[in-house]
Amino acid sequence: MGNSTSPALKRVEVTQEPVSSDVAPVVDADAALGRPLSLDGLHVAFGERKVLNGLTLDIPARQFVAVVGRSGVGKSTLMRLIVGLDKPGAGEVRIDGVPVNGLQPSVRLLFQDARLLPWQTVLNNVGIARRPGWREASLAALGDVGLVDRQSDWPAVLSGGQRQRVALARVLVSHPSILLLDEPFGALDALTRSDMHALLERLWLQHGFTTLLITHDVSEAVLLADRVVVIRDGQITYDVPITIPRPRRRSDAAIVALQSKILEQV
Amino acid sequence: MKHRWADRLSLERLAPWLVPLGLVVLWEVAARSGWIEQRVLPAPTQVAVAFWDTVSSGMLFHHVGISFQRALLGLLAGGGLGFALGVLNGTSRHAELLLDSALQMFRNVPHLAVIPMVILWFGIDETAKVFLVAIGTLFPVYLNTFHGIRTVDHGLIEMARVNGLGRAAVFWRVVLPGAMPSVLVGLRYALGIMWLTLIVAETIAASSGIGYMTMNAREFLQTDVVVLGILVYALLGKAADVVTKSLEHRMLAWHPAYHSARSAGG
Numbered sequence: 001m002g003n004s005t006s007p008a009l010k011r012v013e014v015t016q017e018p019v020s021s022d023v024a025p026v027v028d029a030d031a032a033l034g035r036p037l038s039l040d041g042l043h044v045a046f047g048e049r050k051v052l053n054g055l056t057l058d059i060p061a062r063q064f065v066a067v068v069g070r071s072g073v074g075k076s077t078l079m080r081l082i083v084g085l086d087k088p089g090a091g092e093v094r095i096d097g098v099p100v101n102g103l104q105p106s107v108r109l110l111f112q113d114a115r116l117l118p119w120q121t122v123l124n125n126v127g128i129a130r131r132p133g134w135r136e137a138s139l140a141a142l143g144d145v146g147l148v149d150r151q152s153d154w155p156a157v158l159s160g161g162q163r164q165r166v167a168l169a170r171v172l173v174s175h176p177s178i179l180l181l182d183e184p185f186g187a188l189d190a191l192t193r194s195d196m197h198a199l200l201e202r203l204w205l206q207h208g209f210t211t212l213l214i215t216h217d218v219s220e221a222v223l224l225a226d227r228v229v230v231i232r233d234g235q236i237t238y239d240v241p242i243t244i245p246r247p248r249r250r251s252d253a254a255i256v257a258l259q260s261k262i263l264e265q266v
Numbered sequence: 267m268k269h270r271w272a273d274r275l276s277l278e279r280l281a282p283w284l285v286p287l288g289l290v291v292l293w294e295v296a297a298r299s300g301w302i303e304q305r306v307l308p309a310p311t312q313v314a315v316a317f318w319d320t321v322s323s324g325m326l327f328h329h330v331g332i333s334f335q336r337a338l339l340g341l342l343a344g345g346g347l348g349f350a351l352g353v354l355n356g357t358s359r360h361a362e363l364l365l366d367s368a369l370q371m372f373r374n375v376p377h378l379a380v381i382p383m384v385i386l387w388f389g390i391d392e393t394a395k396v397f398l399v400a401i402g403t404l405f406p407v408y409l410n411t412f413h414g415i416r417t418v419d420h421g422l423i424e425m426a427r428v429n430g431l432g433r434a435a436v437f438w439r440v441v442l443p444g445a446m447p448s449v450l451v452g453l454r455y456a457l458g459i460m461w462l463t464l465i466v467a468e469t470i471a472a473s474s475g476i477g478y479m480t481m482n483a484r485e486f487l488q489t490d491v492v493v494l495g496i497l498v499y500a501l502l503g504k505a506a507d508v509v510t511k512s513l514e515h516r517m518l519a520w521h522p523a524y525h526s527a528r529s530a531g532g
Contacts, residue, residue, distance in 0.1 A: 083428055105430055115425040119443040119520040128439070129430045156522045170429065 034062035034210040035106065035177040037082070041091035044077050044234075051077050053234030054091070064204055064211040066221030068266055069231035075214045078231075079182045082212070083109045095178065108176035110184045114163035116155035116170075123151040126169045134173070141169035144203060161192035165199070172203065179204075181213045185220070194250075197224060201246070218266065222258050223248050230265045238265040308490040313497070316490035325479070330498060333468065333475040336392065337460050337502075340399020345456055348404040349449065352411025356445070357437065366412075373405045378466055390471035395464065402463040406455035414448025415441055447521065450514050457506040465499060 037059045044052040051074035059065050069075050080086040082093050084103040093100040095107070116125045126141055127134035142148045145165040155163060164184055171179060181200075185193045201224055204211055215221050221228045222242055230238035240262065244254050290310050296302045297309035308316075320326035351369065355362040377398065388394035418441050426440045468477020480495030518524050 085424065085428065103427060103430070109428050111421070111425060113421065115419075115421050117422060117440065117443070119446075119518075120439075128426065130435075154520045156520070174430065 033175060033177050034208045035096045036061045037178055037210055037212070038094045038097075039078075039082070039091070040094065042078070042081060042088045042093070043090040044074065044081070044086075044088055050234055052081075052088070055231070055235055056091075057229060057236055057239075059210060059212065061210055062208050064213070064224060064226045066213045066215055066225035066228045067231060068215060068218055068221050068228055068262060070266060071216060073231045074234055075231060076182055079109060079180050079212075079214060082178070082180055083107050104178075105174070106177040107180065108171035108174060108178075109180045109182060110164075110167055110171055112183045112186055114155075114160075114167040116163055116166055118155050121152050121154060122147065122158070122166050125155060125166055126173055128170060129174060131174075137173050138169070141172040142166075144172055144206075145169045145199060159192075161188050161196065164188065164196065168199070168203070172207070175207070176209050179209045179211045181211070183214050183216065186216075193220075200224065205246075218259050218262050219250060219255070222255050222262065223250060228258075228262055230262065232266075238262070305487055305489060308493060312490045313493045316488070316494045320479075320491070320494065326494075326498070329474060329476050329479045330502075333464060333477070334502070336395045336468075336475065337399060337464050340396045340463070341403050341456060341460050343396065344400030344403035345407045345453065347400070348407030348409075348452070348456075349411050351404075352408045352449075352452075353415065353442075356412045356415025357441070369405075369408065372401075373409075377401045377463065381467065381470060385471055390473065394471065395467045395475075398467045399460050399463045402459045403456035406459060407449070407452040410448045410452025410455070411445060414445030414452075417448070418444035446517055447514075450510065450517065453513075454507070454510050457510060458503070461499060461503050461506070 039055055039057045042052045042055040043050070055074075055078065057065075067075055067078070077086070081088050082100070084100055084107070095104065116122075117128065120128070123135070123138055123142065127138035131137070139148060139151065142151055145168050147162060147165055147169065150158065150162065150166075155166065158166065167184075185196050188196065197220065213221070213224060218228075222244075225242055227239070227241050229236050229240075232238075240258070242258065244252065244258075248255060293302075293307070294310050297304075297307060297312075317326070351365065355366055355369075380401070381398065384394045384397055388397060422440050422444065423436055426436045431439065464475070465477050468475040469481045472478040476495050476498050480492045483489075483491035483495070515524055
């Protein structure tokens, strides 16, 4: 398990797999990676209770959309449909116009809790899928989130924010076209959360994945997204573009105004 | 300052041994002075002499070797089967439905109750003892493996699937390591039962082994050899426990309860 990770920085050059020349480049040449996502008339019901009731939403490639809604309106259910863990009762999820069936290699989900394997080191957690060249790719991803120096630690010794950054590195490794974030910063303190906002924005600008962020924090939504949508009664009831130029500041008057406008709709 | 600290350390190390040492001295005095009759309990020094005699004649190693072999074979067969069944029923609902109730029925039969049956089947040769140890160790390993696999955090399994791990990879990298703490608890239970079973089996029907050695000594009122046999069992039990503990420290190094160092490297 942890036997080969000690002086890992020096060992990066060691070829793990015979094919190292045709491994995808680790540093980004894939800024145009994002793909369009469309949700078409999604219905989900748990028994009598309708969670999603004909939800429809079109997201162009590379757009950053924030989904806002009260708890229990089916935001997490929506994420599970897109990533392919669950199937809708009716309707379709399409990526690049192709209907989704089962788990999607191009879609990655950042859970609310970091869900790191406690018995694997940070580096091995990031490279959990063990694709060819995973060691180099994982180190690069850890570099992206600023945790290279913690690569050989156990997850148990990390702070909440660090654990979520490791989870973020884990999704970056597979170069997702679509990144789903299910209230990933909900459990963090305010300072750590604002660090994570800056990190996410930077990574999104750098990698260009289509992003869907679920949150109940309206200010977070307005601060980060190109577009905010509100879910109510299983449908999109409000859809507003955010055109305020980046980098945005929480105290900006336009941000505050938008925030209260959206809050009225939630 | 330094000296005082060292003194306290050595005193702390010595303290747990004071009471057992005192008891042995008391025992020696009581036996020598005739308070305790020879045929009830021999003096510790007489046990030491018996130890030396049996070692120099090679008898002790002969019997211990045979007992050890029986214990190991029985544990491998029973523990191995218990582990395999635990994995099978833990991962497959169909297998559980088919096998679990039968296993629970067998489990509730005290395995020592089948000794007469086992003697009828196998006589008093090696198979009988190994068989008894095997059925004794099967159930603790089975139960704890099953329980360990069923209680692996479902969120981790989901995370692994979303990150593109197939069924086999999910099992080897998530389910099995997650179940390991519980499996090792089962192993420790099994080791206790292993010695217990062997003692009973060897005292009832055997022509070699530590149990036979003590029963044989009883016939000739050699209480020193009987006490020696009991001590050997105690030592073997303790040794088995030490081995599992170090196994736990190795395999569960990631667990916060076993953290000796901050880093996993090296």
